[in-house]
Amino acid sequence: MLNRNEMAALSIHDGLDQGDDKDDEPTVINYTCLINLITQQAPRGEAGRLYHEDGIKLNEIKEIRVEFLRILKIDHLWIMTNLVKLSLSHNKIEKIENLDALVKLCELDISFNSIKIMENLNCLSKLEILLLAGNQVETVEGIGNLTNLTIFSIANNKIQGWEHVLYLRQFKNLRSVNFTGNPCTLQENYNDYLIAFLPQIIYFSYSMIREEDRIKAMKIHRRSIAKIELDEAKSQSTLEEEHALNKKSAIDSAAFVDHLDGDEMFLLLFLNDKEGTALKNISDDTLAVFNEYKTNFSTVCHEFYQFGIEQHSLREKEIEMFSAIVEEARDAVRDKARRIIDSIEKYKNENFAKFNVGIKEFDKKLDAESAVDQTDLPIDVKIAKIQNITENFNEFLSSIWTKLVYSEAVLHEQIEDVNETFKLNIADMKDIFVESTRKSFSRMRNILVEYHDTIQRVIASHLNDFTQDELTMPSQLIDICGDINILSNTLASSHDIHLQIIDSREDETISSVNKWFNDLVTRLRKHENSRHRHRILEISHVLQYYRELLQKHILTTNDEALDVVAALEG
Numbered sequence: 001m002l003n004r005n006e007m008a009a010l011s012i013h014d015g016l017d018q019g020d021d022k023d024d025e026p027t028v029i030n031y032t033c034l035i036n037l038i039t040q041q042a043p044r045g046e047a048g049r050l051y052h053e054d055g056i057k058l059n060e061i062k063e064i065r066v067e068f069l070r071i072l073k074i075d076h077l078w079i080m081t082n083l084v085k086l087s088l089s090h091n092k093i094e095k096i097e098n099l100d101a102l103v104k105l106c107e108l109d110i111s112f113n114s115i116k117i118m119e120n121l122n123c124l125s126k127l128e129i130l131l132l133a134g135n136q137v138e139t140v141e142g143i144g145n146l147t148n149l150t151i152f153s154i155a156n157n158k159i160q161g162w163e164h165v166l167y168l169r170q171f172k173n174l175r176s177v178n179f180t181g182n183p184c185t186l187q188e189n190y191n192d193y194l195i196a197f198l199p200q201i202i203y204f205s206y207s208m209i210r211e212e213d214r215i216k217a218m219k220i221h222r223r224s225i226a227k228i229e230l231d232e233a234k235s236q237s238t239l240e241e242e243h244a245l246n247k248k249s250a251i252d253s254a255a256f257v258d259h260l261d262g263d264e265m266f267l268l269l270f271l272n273d274k275e276g277t278a279l280k281n282i283s284d285d286t287l288a289v290f291n292e293y294k295t296n297f298s299t300v301c302h303e304f305y306q307f308g309i310e311q312h313s314l315r316e317k318e319i320e321m322f323s324a325i326v327e328e329a330r331d332a333v334r335d336k337a338r339r340i341i342d343s344i345e346k347y348k349n350e351n352f353a354k355f356n357v358g359i360k361e362f363d364k365k366l367d368a369e370s371a372v373d374q375t376d377l378p379i380d381v382k383i384a385k386i387q388n389i390t391e392n393f394n395e396f397l398s399s400i401w402t403k404l405v406y407s408e409a410v411l412h413e414q415i416e417d418v419n420e421t422f423k424l425n426i427a428d429m430k431d432i433f434v435e436s437t438r439k440s441f442s443r444m445r446n447i448l449v450e451y452h453d454t455i456q457r458v459i460a461s462h463l464n465d466f467t468q469d470e471l472t473m474p475s476q477l478i479d480i481c482g483d484i485n486i487l488s489n490t491l492a493s494s495h496d497i498h499l500q501i502i503d504s505r506e507d508e509t510i511s512s513v514n515k516w517f518n519d520l521v522t523r524l525r526k527h528e529n530s531r532h533r534h535r536i537l538e539i540s541h542v543l544q545y546y547r548e549l550l551q552k553h554i555l556t557t558n559d560e561a562l563d564v565v566a567a568l569e570g
Helices: 004-009 031-041 045-054 163-170 190-197 211-220 222-254 264-269 274-279 284-360 379-469 475-481 484-556 561-569
Strands: 063-065 071-073 085-087 107-109 129-131 151-153 176-178
Touching (some): 031 063, 163 190, 163 222, 264 484, 284 379, 284 484
Parallel strands (some): 063 085, 107 129, 151 176
């Protein structure tokens, strides 16, 4: 924040014009440039006087025009986080950049520059008006996130193709576009094409589109429009399905049960088990055994999946409840601290007023023999009065520091207690999930053993039929079950593959949930310790600010203040 004295010290030409001999020299947006522009664009009259006396707060400015300044590079705008309207027109800007912090920006005018590429604009999600006329842009791109876009002007650029028309269909709030002066507008039927394929547009080149022109254009392109709408409907349906799948996948992963809903886990058992896959097709009986294995195994997986999702929901509710309790406690302390800080402001104003009176005259409440003009008194009398006010103010600040630090210390202890209770609750939930994991995977292993025994018995019986009938076994089966020993080895290998996958997934699940728990507890502890240290430091900085404010006030009150302070320091 700059006060009026600091603003007066700034040269009006710093960061702007540097003299007639440098009229063609490009410059950049810098801090001084912004201050000068804000000073020039501030309100006039009494409103302007109050505005300057309050001091310029860059983070509170909502509108600024940086025009006709030969700006080459955009910079320093990150300071102005509350900016709503920004004009950078008529400069020499070649690249759109450094706008990420302007998350509240609704209107951006960057016309008449040297921009070739539309980039770094997707961060401006609240943008409603985008003006890019008079540049060198060839492709409309890089604004897919600007869903609030209402007015878009890109006249007098170098756009030749018509791809931008279909690109702009996604902006459902778009009402006005201007492509005048681009090569594409000189091509036959361009206007009809744009009007037909952008039904949301009301104004084209700032002229209202007549209804008869819209109907005519849509008749010309009715078949193409129907195809586009069908493709968009399919695409939208696909996107919704993908979104739903992605959402489900994210929840499943957070619940540590991903790929356990359905047959995915079972199919994974046979992914690299070619011999085991071949065994199931020996006969109808082996296929029946396989299908029973699949049903029983997948049932256990699905039951564990449902349990995991339910447990995840319970954990999320516990976390939400914990967060609400902690935030409520923090809000209460913040409100109390805010009231205390307000009391500092009140005390400061009262004592600064007393200080001013102390410099000019004695307090009128003194007895009659002391009631004389303070300006005629010796310097030591003034020093004593200033010392008294300063000491009282510092004592008051010390008491405030004690109150704020005490409140923060109590809050810190309370949050640590809540953290410990939360840790125990989440630990119980985690242990319940781990126990269920072990039980479910134990069931999977039992089903595997049962399958191994059953399929071996069925295949052995089938081999016996071959021997009795003196038939020749198919060649593809000889290598995996030509006799009882080969069959036993094949089944043992298949069993080991399945068992390894089941054991590995069990270990991975338990390891993941334990890691999540440890990371959560560690993160909460670190966050609270960091917040607590930062808050203590913040309290100290605020009170130091008020102490420095008093010293500055002493320095700037009147002509004798320097002598008084010098005497105090001596």
